[in-house]
Amino acid sequence: MARRVLFLTLVLIGSRFAAAQSPSAAWRTIETAHFRVHFPAPFAPWARRAAASIESIHERVSEAVGFRSGRSIDLLVEDPAATANGMAFPFLDRPFIVLWTSPPEPESGIGDWTDWMEDLVTHEVTHIVHLTRPRNRSRGILARLSPLPFGPVALNSPRWVAEGYATLIEGALTGAGRPASSYRAMVLRRFAIEGKLPGYAALSGTSGWLGGSMAYLVGSSFLEWLEAKEGRGALQKLWKRMASRRGGSFPSAFRAVFGKSPSDLYDRFRAEVTAAGIEEEKRLAAAGLVEGEPWQRLAGGTLSLQISPDGTKLLARRDPKRGESFLAVWPLEETVRERESEERRRRREAEILRDPNEVADRPEVPRPRPPKWRLPTANGFAAGNPRWMPDGKSVLFTRRAPDSDGVLRLDLFSWRLSDGSVHRVTRLADVVEADPAPIGQRAIGVRSRYGVSELVRVDLASGATRALPVAGASEDPWRVWSHPRLSRDGGTVAALLHAQGRWRLVTLPAEGGEIREVPLPGSPAGEPAWSADGSRLDVAADREGIWNLESADARGGASSELLTRVTGGALAPAPAPDGKALFFLEITARGVDVRRLVLPTPGLASLGRRAEAFPLLPRERAPAAPFTRSDVAPDRPYRIWPSHVIRPLATWSIGPDGSAWQIGVEGSDVVGRLDWVAAASIGNAAGPRGGSLALSWRGFPVALSAQLFSALERPGRQQVVHRPELDADRVGVFLDASWGRAFSGGRIRVDAGGGASRVEPLEGGRDFDRALFSVRGRAALRRLRVRSGFGVELDGSASAGRTDRHSWNQFVAGGGISAFLPMARLTASGRAGNTGGSPTRFDLFSLGGAPSAVLPEGLDRNRIELAALPAAVQLGERVESLRGEAALRGLPLVL
Incomplete structure (x- = not known):
């Protein structure tokens, strides 16, 4: 449970902005009864088609899950990685879905579909309807104020439950998808034959060959088996029990509905599927396997x-x-x-074998x-x-x-x-x-x-x-x-x-x-x-519910000939140019083997499909009731406020300069155009203590940000190094503009901004003003082959300002080079800076201290933050530093 809460916390942090494509793009919105569909303008035809079907899909999914929510759902259409995918984020305050429009290839695990858009939307809408069910008779205000805005089903469901159930509904409502596919049947059949179906503890895992797919493939099949065993509606009862006022963990809710623990019933399911797999292997072997020879x-x-x-x-x-x-x-x-x-x-x-006490190893x-x-x-x-x-x-x-x-x-x-x-x-x-x-x-x-x-x-x-x-x-x-x-x-x-x-x-x-x-x-x-x-075309097809190779007349004349009969699945025929052999791939529980088939092959008679072999063979396809497509309203320019949410914020830091806690609220919209934070900081020793209001606008190619702050700093109260001359109370503002571009293997970014503050020195003296303008440029380049290669980073900034009527200027330039090795990253970096003019003690380079959410970074580029050191452990007009570090791969350790 603790690991699941941590995972959902990371999901929350990482999904404040849902859009992977630029927030400054020409985003448009189509509204339906339950959805706001957002999309960059070029995606309009795909998004409009999704909007036309989504209310029908939502209604059918709600009926199947047994729960209806009146909350609006944001849906983003984009394609940031040129791959088929979708994501659902079941937040109670702002549930949203992300759809990537690239279609999958036919041999992939999601390659069986009637309509890719409908299959994808059904799966992700199921996640939202299933996982946003609130606690029965919950106190809504407490749920809204929770730092983790998730319901009990989302918090307590193992990964195999969340993904397996969405996969089950995907198949039930579309008549296609993974449950109806030869791909799922192939994985279950071959893993069962080899005795490699995952144990219950591994069902939600991601390691190993196809490990990440087991939650979808085996999880959905297990849920089908449970409902067939217990009766229709059993899964709806499980979701209600998980959201019950009685609370409890997933195993306790599962036992209350099915009478046994999930691990016990899964072991029974696995035993039955394994037995059926061995029986299917015998049937295929009796009919005559044609597998070629392993290459x-x-x-x-x-x-x-x-x-x-x-x-x-x-x-x-x-x-x-x-x-x-x-x-x-x-x-x-x-x-x-x-x-x-x-x-x-x-x-x-x-x-070795000359020794009579040795035995020969069986060759591979x-x-x-x-x-x-x-x-x-x-x-x-x-x-x-x-x-x-x-x-x-x-x-x-x-x-x-x-x-x-x-x-x-x-x-x-x-x-x-x-x-x-x-x-x-x-x-x-x-x-x-x-x-x-x-x-x-x-x-x-x-x-x-x-x-x-x-x-x-x-x-x-x-x-x-x-x-x-x-x-x-x-x-x-x-x-x-x-x-x-x-x-x-x-x-x-x-x-x-x-x-x-x-x-x-x-x-x-x-x-x-x-x-x-x-x-x-x-x-x-x-x-x-x-x-x-x-004259002919070789391709895999599932005439028996199993992917086997077929040879078809390229002119579309005579019927195709069945070339192979395997227990797993045969794919990717690769004929030799001389026509004497055919190489192909076969899926096993360990991986994908390369096999060689001598041509020509004897003719094979089709076995047909056995309905009783489900789920080790797919059922004969039965058409599902089509989703209704409705007229939708014209799209309009995207607006930030309908999807804007406010959430509590809490962070903390501990270091030699003291301890600090920040509490407040933050707000953002689903695309990420507007982001703001209002926070107060309390603590001891150096601080800073005070408050801050920061906001960023990313609706233009250049991101704009502003920050108002009031900060009380007392480095003179530090235990290790006392700097009473820097004790001050400051009130100020900083405005910043940022522009960045990515390229293959790297990225560049430029920031420019200016700000002013009113400073009250606490050790005595009159109040004064401090104002500056600063520019910073950064560039990073990596060249990697697998895990080895090198990286170069450059960072430079320049500031010019006026403090208490004294003008000054300052620059810092630095860079680093990294060597990426299979087990570690070695980095050498350095920087140098100088201050000119007539700087005050508040403008000098200051070494040490932890970052603060209260103070704008651009207003204090003279601060060289090192959390392991007290604030202002050293002051000076010049700075030079060299740093070497070794980051061990897979370990949260930097030397």
């Missing part, structure tokens, strides 16, 4: 398999563990070095082979969707890079294997993937921006893109394209197209034209591939 057993994720045009190398994207991703290339044949290494191993093994088959070439992450951004260039010496791939507002956009890059060099092909083109033509001068790709997906032609020399004219499926303006593949003669494009509620395999001329669907006995997933002779 490499790999831990973690593997995607985008392809054989080089000359048939000598294998390309894939690897994600072996969280935070690690790279493009990998293996030679198909063993290298001389690998053969020599194996021979040495055999000789060592033979020497196939023998693990590390890739010969790797392209790791750069500046934290991973490469994706790799495709061989026609020469077989370079790879075309996509990678994210920030635009000037910090929004991540996908572009094309090329990687040359011989020297490891990387060249950027497009800039801010939003091309999520592309396949190069056989001549290598152009590529056919998918562009996705503002929720709209389209095929584009890319000039690989100039990086220019233009939309490919497409005829057919025009009645669905929200169709989604994925994985375009050019035929070996470059004349035809094969791709997956989501239109009219499902994925389809289609072809069209490479110059654009009429779409032709290639019929399949199931829904396709993953990348299609042209056969060696160009």
Whole structure:
């Protein structure tokens, strides 16, 4: 419970401003009965479509959850990372939802949907309705004043409950989503067969292969099992019990409804699913498995398999563990070095076995082979969707890079294997993937921006893109394209197209034209591939409820042929250029293996689906009742006050200069244009004590801020170092303007401001005025490959002012360089500053003391804050400092 409260506290702190895109953008708003839908102007078509359906979705979700709230919900539409996602923040005072418009790929865990917008909105609205249920007969005023504005269901629900239930409702109301998908069935089936379903303690975890997905996939299946066991409405009873006046933890509420603890019933569920998985494995084995031979057993994720045009190398994207991703290339044949290494191993093994007390180790088959070439992450951004260039010496791939507002956009890059060099092909083109033509001068790709997906032609020399004219499926303006593949003669494009509620395999001329669907006995997933002779298309499809490889006539004539029968799922066919073998991926409980299938294969008869095998096989798809779409009001410019909330604030600090506590209130709107804090500080010793009113306006490209303050400081009362000459009571104001820009691997920022204060020296003397103008510039640059690299930071400021009729000026310049190592970050930094003119003691550099929320930073740039030292431990007109530090990765420790 304590960990959950800490997590929700961090969520609250990190989500004061919900918008990831710039608050100064041209945000618009559409209002419905229960929602305020906010969006930057280019997202208007997607947002208007969401607003038209959202009241119907909200009504159906409220009925399913068994709770209705009249509170308005803010919803933000954006796309800051070029990836499919959504978030819900179930605050009682201002619940809000964030929707990212990029659609998911068909082979992803969220790739099964009838309408991506409806699926995403249903899932996130369920979070809000489910988790914002207040305590029964709670005292509303106390809930509003709580520093943590969460209800009892949000505070007490394990992650698997929150995510599993939203996933369950997503499937129940849309008829699609994860509960209806072959993906969820695949994960449950294969993990059950291998005895690897997570224990109850790991159900909410995020570690390990697919660990973060278990709350959604296994959690939703467990909740379905519970309701089937206890009867319809059992989950609604659980939510009511969790919000009951009787209180209690989640396990106690669960036991009150289901009669046993959640861990006990989950163990039973896991046992039943494991038994069913083994039974399903026997059924498939009896029908005859066609799995090919293992080529490499790999831990973690593997995607985008392809054989080089000359048939000598294998390309894939690897994600072996969280935070690690790279493009990998293996030679198909063993290298001389690998053969020599194996021979040495055999000789060592033979020497050991001469001892009769030794036994031979069972060799691992196939023998693990590390890739010969790797392209790791750069500046934290991973490469994706790799495709061989026609020469077989370079790879075309996509990678994210920030635009000037910090929004991540996908572009094309090329990687040359011989020297490891990387060249950027497009800039801010939003091309999520592309396949190069056989001549290598152009590529056919998918562009996705503002929720709209389209095929584009890319000039690989100039990086220019233009939309490919497409005829057919025009009645669905929200169709989604994925994985375009050019035929070996470059004349035809094969791709997956989501239109009219499902994925389809289609072809069209490479110059654009009429779409032709290639019929399949199931829904396709993953990348299609042209056969060696160009007459057929290989792709994964789920005709038996299991992803297996199909070979279809590219002209759409004869029915497709089933090539594989696996227990997990087969994806990403990669035919050899000579047509004698087909490499593919198979999902296991450990990761994604690479397998090799000899061609041709014997014909396989379809097994069909067994309804009783659910959830290890998906049910036959039954259409769900469609959501109603209503007319919505015209959009209007975004206004800050409807979503503005006020929350209590409490912080504290302890150091050699004394202890201080700040209490007050803060206010913000959901986009983050206006942010203000009114706080009072109390404490002992040096202080400062007093009050402050600060506000920031981010509605322009240049952020504006102002701060009024009254501060009493008494460094003369410090126990370690007494500075009575600096005891003062100050009242003042500071105005500031800030501008920043992001670029690939770095960021720059410039601040300029001015202020004035009235100073009353407490050691005696007359009151006087102090005024100044200051400018500060900062720049940071990082160049990282995986976790290794370097970083450079520059920081400079200049101030000019007048204190008690004495003019002065001051500058500080500094910089640092960091070495990023796999286990630590080593940093060396320094700065130097000088003061000119006729400064008073209040203008000199002052070393020591902790930051304060009361005093504006720009008004006291002469303060060199070091929380470990008392305030003003040293004073002077000049300052020089050198600092070295070692930050150990994964440990909150700086040396």
